[in-house]
Amino acid sequence: MKTIFLVDDSATMLMSLSEILQKAGFTVQTAADGADALSQFKAGAKPDLVITDQNMPGLTGIELIRETRKLPTFRFTPILMLTTESQQAKRQEGKAAGATGWLVKPVAGKDLLGVIKQVLPGA
Amino acid sequence: MQISNPLKVLAASVGWEQGQAWLNQQWLKFRGRVATVPAPEVVPPTDCAACRVTLEYSYKITQSFDEPLRLVMRETEQSALDIMGRVKDLDHTASQLVNYLTKADQDTLDMHAQIQNSSVSIERIGQFMQQLPEKIEAERQGSAELVEKINQIMELSATAEAIKDISRLTNMVAINAAIQAAHAGEYGRGFTVVADEVRRLSTRSGEAADQIGQTVKSIHQAIHAYLDSRLQRDFAHDLREAAHVAESAHQLQASHEDMNQYYKTLLTVVKEYNSNMANAIVEALGNMQYQDVVRQRLERVLIAQTRYRDVLQAALDDPALPSSPRFKADMEQVLSAYLEEESHHGDQSNAEGGDESSAPMIELF
Numbered sequence: 001m002k003t004i005f006l007v008d009d010s011a012t013m014l015m016s017l018s019e020i021l022q023k024a025g026f027t028v029q030t031a032a033d034g035a036d037a038l039s040q041f042k043a044g045a046k047p048d049l050v051i052t053d054q055n056m057p058g059l060t061g062i063e064l065i066r067e068t069r070k071l072p073t074f075r076f077t078p079i080l081m082l083t084t085e086s087q088q089a090k091r092q093e094g095k096a097a098g099a100t101g102w103l104v105k106p107v108a109g110k111d112l113l114g115v116i117k118q119v120l121p122g123a
Numbered sequence: 124m125q126i127s128n129p130l131k132v133l134a135a136s137v138g139w140e141q142g143q144a145w146l147n148q149q150w151l152k153f154r155g156r157v158a159t160v161p162a163p164e165v166v167p168p169t170d171c172a173a174c175r176v177t178l179e180y181s182y183k184i185t186q187s188f189d190e191p192l193r194l195v196m197r198e199t200e201q202s203a204l205d206i207m208g209r210v211k212d213l214d215h216t217a218s219q220l221v222n223y224l225t226k227a228d229q230d231t232l233d234m235h236a237q238i239q240n241s242s243v244s245i246e247r248i249g250q251f252m253q254q255l256p257e258k259i260e261a262e263r264q265g266s267a268e269l270v271e272k273i274n275q276i277m278e279l280s281a282t283a284e285a286i287k288d289i290s291r292l293t294n295m296v297a298i299n300a301a302i303q304a305a306h307a308g309e310y311g312r313g314f315t316v317v318a319d320e321v322r323r324l325s326t327r328s329g330e331a332a333d334q335i336g337q338t339v340k341s342i343h344q345a346i347h348a349y350l351d352s353r354l355q356r357d358f359a360h361d362l363r364e365a366a367h368v369a370e371s372a373h374q375l376q377a378s379h380e381d382m383n384q385y386y387k388t389l390l391t392v393v394k395e396y397n398s399n400m401a402n403a404i405v406e407a408l409g410n411m412q413y414q415d416v417v418r419q420r421l422e423r424v425l426i427a428q429t430r431y432r433d434v435l436q437a438a439l440d441d442p443a444l445p446s447s448p449r450f451k452a453d454m455e456q457v458l459s460a461y462l463e464e465e466s467h468h469g470d471q472s473n474a475e476g477g478d479e480s481s482a483p484m485i486e487l488f
Contacts, residue, residue: 010418012203016411019211023405055419084419084468086482101487106412109405115485 002123003027004116005047007037007064008082009056013105017051017082020109024116026123034059038067046073049120054083054090062090062097069098078119082107174445182435185428192425196418203414206407214404221397228390234379255362266350273346276339283336290329297322419468427461 004026008014011032018028029047031037035058037050050068054061061081068074078100086104094102100119103112117123300318304311434453438444 008415010200010415012200012207012411012414012418015204015207016408019207019214019408020405023214023401084416086484087467088482090467091482091486095488099488101485103486104482104484105416106409107485109409110402111485112409113405115487118487 001025001027002048002120003029003046005037005040005045005050006030007032007034007050007052007056007061009033009053013053013082017112020112021116024113026116033057034061034064037064041068041071041074047077048123049116050074050077050079051082052079054081054085054094062094062099065094065097065099080115080119082112175439178435178439178445182432182439185432185435188428189425192421196421199414199417203411207411210404210407214401217397217400221394224390224393227386230386234383237379252366263354266354269350270347273343277343280336280339280343283332283339286332287329287336290325290332293325293328294322297325420465423461423464423468426464427457430457430460 004021006014006017006021006028007030008017009032014030014032018030021028029040029045031040033056034052037052038059052061052064059067061083065079065081068077068079079098080101080103081094081099082103082105084105091102101115103115107115297318301315301322304315304318307314431454434450434457437453438450444450
């Protein structure tokens with residue numbers, strides 16, 4: 001069973017995405033902001049996929065990706081941005097930081113699961 | 124407004140009489156130019172009651188929006204969480220229903236296996252039914268042998284008759300012997316005793332033979348009666364029971380097949396409904412993301428309002444500011460910053476529209 005790590009400061013987002021992913025058979029871990037996520041990664045959490053928001057207090061999503069990519073165990077872990085931000089410049093910034101893909105909120109459940117299937121073969 | 128002539132005052136003070144007329148002429152020319160292009164009246168905001176009221180109330184009104192907007196964010200978030208909790212419960216209930224039906228489906232499979240076993244039993248019953256006439260015939264034959272044995276017992280009755288005949292003859296002989304003994308007188312006295320004894324024994328033998336004959340007949344009749352009634356009763360009962368068992372087995376098999384089909388249909392229908400419901404639940408949960416989208420939009424409005432109030436506060440603190448170009452520039456900056464920030468965020472309602480929003484909602488790098 002694959003594990004997906006959700007990072008978002010919105011309780012609504014965490015709950016709705018957790019339910020969708022758990023129903024699809026994934027194990028879900030969560031963090032309410034970038035700093036919490038990063039500390040969990042450093043403490044040994046090793047998800048198969050990370051989905052993060054961009055605008056969060058403290059560490060932004062792009063900053064989180066930048067820091068996470070420095071961890072050896074996360075060099076090839078797919079990381080998706082799920083944010084209300086849609087401008088091209090920000091996407092390029094995310095891509096440069098190491099994001100695997102960019103999803104603009106809100107994304108339909110079946111579309112999200114479709115993207116996960118693409119970045120997590122065999123999921 | 125009364126404007127004094129400063130040049131006149133200056134000329135008088137210095138005693139510059141010659142230039143007085145010229146200076147006066149220049150003043151009149153200057154004043155004429157001023158009069159043709161009236162200068163805007165510069166009135167500090169503090170002197171404009173209406174302006175100050177506008178500034179103050181713009182500040183207060185936008186400030187009063189803040190708390191309701193935050194309340195909307197909190198309440199919509201709480202509502203979204205509540206709805207998701209209920210959806211989760213609904214999903215749990217639906218899952219339980221499917222689990223129940225899956226178990227029922229398994230039970231149906233088990234029942235199917237039982238039906239197969241029942242079919243074997245029914246097959247056996249059928250075979251039994253087919254063999255039943257032979258068995259009945261065999262039993263009848265067994266009964267016939269029994270009757271033959273009983274008939275042999277009846278021969279005892281004939282033997283008893285023979286004994287009776289012998290007894291009668293013996294009696295006749297004994298009587299003759301007694302007569303002859305009487306003729307013999309004293310010499311035949313002992314013989315007479317023997318003849319009497321023989322006759323008495325003959326009578327008792329006849330009675331015993333008669334009794335045996337009666338008893339044998341009685342037994343023969345009783346056994347015949349018993350066998351007839353048992354055969355009739357048991358065979359009819361066995362036939363009825365066998366037919367009943369066969370019919371019950373067929374009904375049982377039909378019921379099992381009906382139940383099997385019913386469960387299969389029910390499970391298929393409920394699984395389809397459950398699948399549709401699961402999809403609807405996933406979409407409903409996905410739609411909960413709108414709460415976060417709305418929250419972030421309201422947060423951007425709140426930030427813009429705070430910046431707007433900062434500019435208003437500066438104008439209230441500095442009465443000269445509203446008349447300066449900086450005030451307008453500050454306002455413009457607040458507006459453009461808000462619009463710029465807003466344009467950076469996806470708008471589903473305009474997804475087909477402008478340049479930014481036409482960017483794909485999902486992009487894999």
